Amino acid sequence: MNTKDLAYFDRLINLKNFSQVALEFGVTQPTITTAIKRLETEFGSKLVLRDRVHNTLTVTASGQQLAIHAAAILERLALAHHEISNLTQQRTVLGLPPIIENHYFPRVAAHLQELGMLENIETLEGGSVWLRNALRDGQVDLALLGSTAPLAYETLVAEEFDRKPFNIFVSRQHPLASRKRIYFSELRREKFVLFNSSFIHNTAFNQLARRNHFRPDVVYRARDTHIIMNLVAENVGVTYLTALVDQHRDDVVRLELLDDEQPAFISSIVYRSSHVLTPAQKQVLAVLRGTLEEKA
Amino acid sequence: MNTKDLAYFDRLINLKNFSQVALEFGVTQPTITTAIKRLETEFGSKLVLRDRVHNTLTVTASGQQLAIHAAAILERLALAHHEISNLTQQRTVLGLPPIIENHYFPRVAAHLQELGMLENIETLEGGSVWLRNALRDGQVDLALLGSTAPLAYETLVAEEFDRKPFNIFVSRQHPLASRKRIYFSELRREKFVLFNSSFIHNTAFNQLARRNHFRPDVVYRARDTHIIMNLVAENVGVTYLTALVDQHRDDVVRLELLDDEQPAFISSIVYRSSHVLTPAQKQVLAVLRGTLEEKA
DNA sequence: ACTCATTATAAATTATTTTTATAACGACTG
DNA sequence: CAGTCGTTATAAAAATAATTTATAATGAGT
Incomplete structure (x- = not known):
């Protein structure tokens, strides 16, 4: 046929x-x-x-x-x-969501550089949700993805390497700026500046909002943490982001969430289960594991 | 190509x-x-x-x-x-593991009979593990399957309709016959007569054994509950089976297990997510749901 | 009744797959 | 070391299959 x-x-x-x-x-x-x-x-x-x-x-x-x-x-x-x-083109396409790229990739890149492997890698950026599809249809060979639940798909292999809580960031001018920890329910009356929806932050945020029975007032959505942080600094609203993005700015304050059973930002190395790794890709994978899972 | x-x-x-x-x-x-x-x-x-x-x-x-x-x-x-x-042959192949066939199918068959739909159904028997594969490769259209964890496969849709604990059955002559409830760990020295490995009873049994840190002495494996029950009655060993198989025999005693977080025998209606149901199959599915999920 | 937008059919053409027949390669053997 | 065996490759011929061209058929709408 x-x-x-x-x-x-x-x-x-x-x-x-x-x-x-x-x-x-x-x-x-x-x-x-x-x-x-x-x-x-x-x-x-x-x-x-x-x-x-x-x-x-x-x-x-x-x-x-x-x-x-x-x-x-x-x-x-x-x-x-x-x-x-x-x-055949000896190409390795590595998918990276921006937050992970900012936080984990510099270390990985340094190791790859040392081994002279950085030039054979092509990176592709996008939200975790979008990258998961790119991975499935072959545009991407390996990816570092964020998720709120352990990734379990028959077609993908995921190796979790880190897990970080989500935090609330508010402007230093904000009344809550003096706090260290907070319950999500206390944010009922706040305005929010959030990531746009191809990022898993939304999944986590919606989970918490639903669990606390309120519909948050989202005033702006952006694709970039810097934009979000600048808006937060200007007190346009507060945001909900992984601890990973902490930029140690003195105009923004980070608050931990006190809720039990909060969603976490789980970072994983992901590839297709049907994918045959080239020797080069195996090396990249080894470097990723070595660099990212070193605490283990 | x-x-x-x-x-x-x-x-x-x-x-x-x-x-x-x-x-x-x-x-x-x-x-x-x-x-x-x-x-x-x-x-x-x-x-x-x-x-x-x-x-x-x-x-x-x-x-x-x-x-x-x-x-x-x-x-x-x-x-x-x-x-x-x-x-095109208007055929509906229904997969049934023997235990489920014995316990749930008579009621379903009665309903199908009333609606004159029984003759268009062909049943295929086998362990749950085997049937899952038959379902995946198209030999079976609909199946009732047992499992210890909720079935979650991208290729299959599973609708849980019942959940029963596993019990221990011993001969009336057996020293434990006077007990009503028991901890699995108390069976450390017993001989076991079990189902063979294409049944999910094994998965559950192995889980419990591992959790209790002992390697049970399995003296015989059979494909049929009656054989197992006869052996238990003769005190060849004790067995571990779902409450579903209780045949109310007076030579065998049923003991409940006291362990927390025991595996359960989960019964589900299962079909392929890629499968287009014929009108006849939709009717069968409706009867299955109506009969089996009626407690809901 | 005529036109329009459809899909179907049949013969001719073109493209693709398979076979037939034979070559090439290297290992093993007497 | 020539001969044979078990391989896979190649090229031309034969057989099959897919596509096009040209035209028919169908029914709706004007």
């Missing part, structure tokens, strides 16, 4: 129009007709029904079933291409 | 011999040579190295990577065939 047929089918399910699919693939319309017919023969079942009355195309149960598997197969094929291409 | 090439490649990785692969597929040897060459061109990388000196075949890193994906793709394709075939 040709995977091209699956690709045609996959698009047909979305476009619901034979001619348009043909156009997209730069082939003629009968090509699509025969491709679908081939699949229908192969699986011994009608896959789509051409409803000429309403000029629509309905997908049969078998068709829906095949659509699911076709999409998965095509995705895996793309992943194979991606991975083998990285493999 | 033709999936046949992936099939050839997949076998080649295992057999490491072009001619034998050709033989297995009933084609000639140059067919395999060209198929592999096609893949090597498609992925832009050598996949295998023909070592004529040692007369062996080594798989490159790219080859190993592709092998993983090829196997997964072929498996999925087979699953698609299986599922669509069940779909």
Whole structure:
């Protein structure tokens, strides 16, 4: 069976129009007709029904079933291409969320530099949620990710190397600035400046908010800790961030949270379980482990 | 790309011999040579190295990577065939582990009977571990499974409907027969008659044994609760089984376990997340839910 | 009745896969 | 060391399969 047929089918399910699919693939319309017919023969079942009355195309149960598997197969094929291409180009793409990049990567980079391995590494930045997908579809080979619960996916291997609490940061001018510790519920009336939603800070924050039964007033969302910290310093609002971002600024005060069972910022080394590591990638992994898990 | 090439490649990785692969597929040897060459061109990388000196075949890193994906793709394709075939034949295969079949199925069967749906159902028996695999590769559409931890697999959807403790069963002649409750650690010197290892009873049993730091003396393993109960009655040993199997025999006594955080026998309705349920299967699922989750 | 936007069909063409036949390679053997 | 065995590779021919071209068919809308 040709995977091209699956690709045609996959698009047909979305476009619901034979001619348009043909156009997209730069082939003629009968090509699509025969491709679908081939699949229908192969699986011994009608896959789509051409409803000429309403000029629509309905997908049969078998068709829906095949659509699911076709999409998965095509995705895996793309992943194979991606991975083998990285493999042959001796390329290692390392995914880093900005907070982790700031806090842990300098140490890792220093070690890699010493071993002359830094130039073969390409880094890709993005929120942990986005990077997890990039990792799954092969754009990234290795990643350091943050999460609030231990990462457990069949397709990914995660090795936790650190766990830090979340803290509250307020301006030195803020009434709470004299405090050292605080309960989340005391922040009911505050304005918040937070990370935008591709970061796991939100997951943790929402958990705490839900548990304390209030809907926090979020006045601004940013992609950058410096922007957030500057806003906090100006007393635009308070923020909720990992202890990792502490920049020891004298215009911002860090408060610990007293709540039990708080979410933590868990840092892990992550890679695909289906991924074959090159010798170079194995070395990078070894350096990551050596540098990050050294307390163990 | 033709999936046949992936099939050839997949076998080649295992057999490491072009001619034998050709033989297995009933084609000639140059067919395999060209198929592999096609893949090597498609992925832009050598996949295998023909070592004529040692007369062996080594798989490159790219080859190993592709092998993983090829196997997964072929498996999925087979699953698609299986599922669509069940779909068109209006067949529903229900997987049942014997204990669950004995305890819960009669009620379900009665309801299905009333609705005239029993004849379209084919049941397949086996241990929970075995059935989980049968479910994954499409031999089974729906299953009732036992587990000790809530089932959480990306590929399967599990709906827990009951949770029962495990008990100890001893012969009426046994010195412990006068007891109602017992700690697992008190069984350190006992002989055990247990289920064989495709059942989750073992997982639970091993957990408890490990936690109590002793290696239990297992004198016999069987596939059938009646055999086990008969052996227990004869005082060949004691057994560890779910409360579900209680047959109210007067020659066997049931003892509850007093340990905290004991494993439980969790019963769930399980199906593939990628599976499209036919109307008939949806009805079966509704009956299962209605019958089994009725306490909720 | 005519036009439009569809999908289907059949023959011709083009592309791809497989076979046939044979070469090449290196190990082993008498 | 020539001959044979068990391999995989190569090239041309044959067989299969996919795609295009050209056209038909269908039913909705005007």
